[in-house]
Amino acid sequence: MSKSYRVAVVGVTGAVGELILRVLEERQFPVRELVPVASARSAGKTLTFQGATHTVKALAPEVFDGVDLAFFAAGGSISREYAPIAAEKGALVIDNSSAFRLDPDCPLCVPEVNLEAARNPKKGIIANPNCSTTQMVVALKPIYELGGGIKRVVVSTYQAISGAGAQAIEAFKQQSLDVAKGEAPSGTEKLKGQLAQNLLMHWTPDEASGYQEEELKMVHETKKIFGDDSIRVTPNAVRVPVLSGHSEFLAVETNQPLDPAAVREALASMEGVVVMDAFANGVYPKPLDVVGRDEVFVGRIREDVGNPGGITLWVVADNLRKGAATNAVQIAQGLLL
Missing domain, CATH: 3.40.50.720 (NAD(P)-binding Rossmann-like Domain)
Structure with a gap:
């Protein structure tokens, strides 16, 4: 049994x-x-x-x-x-x-x-x-292995309001209706500002570093998950007027130069990853594509034009599910x- x-x-x-x-x-x-x-x-x-x-x-x-x-x-x-x-x-x-x-x-x-x-x-x-760390490290795993380790990751997150909980979701829905009707936005206390038709950086600030706690989580958690304190992470977190689905831009530098085709192949064979990468044809992951899905979606895999041998990519996942x-x-x- x-x-x-x-x-x-x-x-x-x-x-x-x-x-x-x-x-x-x-x-x-x-x-x-x-x-x-x-x-x-x-x-x-x-x-x-x-x-x-x-x-x-x-x-x-x-x-x-x-x-x-x-x-x-x-x-x-x-x-x-x-x-x-x-x-x-x-x-x-x-x-x-x-x-x-x-x-x-x-x-x-x-x-x-x-x-x-x-x-x-x-x-x-x-x-x-943390939800934003989770989807990032899934995408980074095959890159870490291909590149003989990661030197540095620059990450910008575009985070949905569902990450702030059920009350924040309802506050955002009402605020969006208010703004659409030309009324004063409600929920500014709960959302720490007007998120409807706007962007916010409303996580708790770390005054000593100038970063937000949400950003520092990605720094420390990435090192612990990979068991590698040498990885340097430069994060910036932004709350966007989206209900569900976190998006991230990553610029990755590894110990060995990487070829985008090899990275794409490695990601395509990675458990829990879906590659959507035909940008010239308008195919790339978007929050609406990932809601209700458990995988991490990756697209726009390309060489870093500002750092040859490096890789940039776009990573999207359902933050309440995989995150x-x-x-x-x-x-x-x-x-x-």
């Missing part, structure tokens, strides 16, 4: 938590019993999973009794308090927050890149990377099935 698991999802009523349930169903993960968990405010609500109705439980230490696998999608403060409790009770924890990403005893995992690093985690906790829920479920699949 194949093994099945008692699975808890913390933050189950949020955008990522709901999607974790959907991905578990789509991938037919063997869930023997679901333990849906959320705040006291959401406790008592019902949801449907695998055709059955489940009642949401309030977050408390005892909900993890007998749990084999716990997904956390409720923010860093909740993870810091409750993820160790779940792990101590015997659950394998996969955490979507930033709480444990740089903890040396907690693996930071993207299965296509470094699944082996996630086996037997010392604390029983595996961290899911969060799907990656978490893939970790569980890779380790448990």
